[in-house]
Amino acid sequence: MIDQDYRFSVISAxxxxxxxxxxxxxxxxxxxxxxxxxxxxMPPDEDLExxxxxxxxxxxxxxxxxxxxxxxxxxxxxxxDPEDDATLAPHYPRYSSVQSLQDCPTIELSKLTELxxxxxxVDLMSYVDEDGVQRKxxxxxxxxxxxxxxxxxEMHVVKSIPAHPNIVPFDxxxxxxxxxxxxxxxxxxxxxxxxDSNKTRVxxxxxxxxxxxxxxYLNLELGIIHQDIxxxxxxxxxxxNNLRLFDFDRAxxxxxxxxxxxxxxxxxxxxxxxxxxxxxxxxxxxxxEQRDVETVHNLEVWPxxxxxxxxxxxxxxxxxxxxxxxxxxxxxxQPAETTVDVPDMPPSSPLRTGYDDSGEPILVEDPAPRxxxxxxxxxxxxxxxxxxxxxxxGQECVKNEALQ
Numbered sequence: 001m002i003d004q005d006y007r008f009s010v011i012s013a014x015x016x017x018x019x020x021x022x023x024x025x026x027x028x029x030x031x032x033x034x035x036x037x038x039x040x041x042m043p044p045d046e047d048l049e050x051x052x053x054x055x056x057x058x059x060x061x062x063x064x065x066x067x068x069x070x071x072x073x074x075x076x077x078x079x080x081d082p083e084d085d086a087t088l089a090p091h092y093p094r095y096s097s098v099q100s101l102q103d104c105p106t107i108e109l110s111k112l113t114e115l116x117x118x119x120x121x122v123d124l125m126s127y128v129d130e131d132g133v134q135r136k137x138x139x140x141x142x143x144x145x146x147x148x149x150x151x152x153x154e155m156h157v158v159k160s161i162p163a164h165p166n167i168v169p170f171d172x173x174x175x176x177x178x179x180x181x182x183x184x185x186x187x188x189x190x191x192x193x194x195x196d197s198n199k200t201r202v203x204x205x206x207x208x209x210x211x212x213x214x215x216x217y218l219n220l221e222l223g224i225i226h227q228d229i230x231x232x233x234x235x236x237x238x239x240x241n242n243l244r245l246f247d248f249d250r251a252x253x254x255x256x257x258x259x260x261x262x263x264x265x266x267x268x269x270x271x272x273x274x275x276x277x278x279x280x281x282x283x284x285x286x287x288x289e290q291r292d293v294e295t296v297h298n299l300e301v302w303p304x305x306x307x308x309x310x311x312x313x314x315x316x317x318x319x320x321x322x323x324x325x326x327x328x329x330x331x332x333x334q335p336a337e338t339t340v341d342v343p344d345m346p347p348s349s350p351l352r353t354g355y356d357d358s359g360e361p362i363l364v365e366d367p368a369p370r371x372x373x374x375x376x377x378x379x380x381x382x383x384x385x386x387x388x389x390x391x392x393x394g395q396e397c398v399k400n401e402a403l404q
Contacts, residue, residue, distance in 0.1 A: 027120035030384040032087040034066040089374040091348035091367040092181035107172040141184030145368035156342040166214035168246035196231035207243040223254040223336030229268025254336040262288035279305040352377040
């Protein structure tokens with residue numbers, strides 16, 4: 001189930017004089033709520049509306065779209081009027097129009113069965129393949145305009161990476177069953193938990209070596225910078241005992257927009273190894289721009305809090321040699337050998353908003369119209385809403401909550 005700390009997020013907010021209007025997404029139900037109140041209770045940028053929604057979410061009818069609260073944070077009115085629905089209908093390109101994905105296998109969303117909800121925009125799903133074998137996959141998608149390009153970029157990066165023993169493999173492009181529009185993609189699900197969620201296993205030197213090798217492969221051969229190397233994005237494949245890297249939603253291509261020097265993969269490896277060995281997680285609370293990697297890298301002693309398969313000095317020796325080698329290459333300005341192509345997303349078709357005096361339709365370009373307007377304009381619209389986790393999973397929900 002989705003961690004309650006990440007279940008809700010403000011996706012847009014506007015202040016009209018003394019009134020503050022926010023659109024809050026419930027990622028569990030994949031449902032938008034418009035919350036209106038005065039700036040007295042809802043000052044800008046403090047996200048107090050999230051706390052309000054958390055308190056009331058289990059008492060709201062499924063068709064509620066907007067909520068008004070007073071200066072004391074008490075509920076005044078709710079509305080189920082479709083005209084008050086702030087849900088957007090982001091553009092999903094037709095698969096046939098995306099030449100860059102034509103070599104990828106596809107699967108219809110209706111063929112996927114939900115097994116769990118990992119996080120916002122990521123679900124555990126299953127399907128039955130051509131041989132009758134059930135396959136488990138992680139399904140990544142977007143239902144908001146803000147994440148549309150990020151999923152598009154990640155999809156192209158992941159599908160372009162050749163099979164590698166230390167990278168979680170691409171599986172399918174997911175299309176909607178009505179118009180075959182690209183709504184997301186799947187990767188193979190590998191059980192066992194991440195290095196962040198499972199801290200009891202003995203951490204092996206070979207896993208660090210595999211991590212530095214796969215980072216070199218991505219950076220120096222494919223021209224990809226992962227930009228989010230962290231224990232939460234690393235797991236151990238129980239079938240091979242290999243370390244696997246996943247989650248490329250922040251990845252960038254060398255020499256292209258999106259490269260963030262503070263998210264450099266060398267820096268990521270240093271902080272990751274330090275956190276694994278010491279279980280010191282306080283650097284997670286420090287923004288990337290303010291983290292000083294040399295302070296960690298040059299510490300004389302790393303207190304060992306995790307069981308290792310050899311002396312900590314061997315881990316640090318390998319890390320130091322690798323960092324020195326990578327920095328020497330950077331000083332020589334040796335570029336990556338290849339890059340991954342990420343084309344622009346095909347544009348959306350115009351939306352009919354009405355008719356002029358001569359009876360001709362009025363067409364407007366809008367990549368993310370309100371859902372009500374898209375429906376009125378004759379567009380096929382994805383409806384992402386689903387039952388809350390407690391209702392969908394029953395006793396399984398109680399079990400999962402006890403584990404958190």
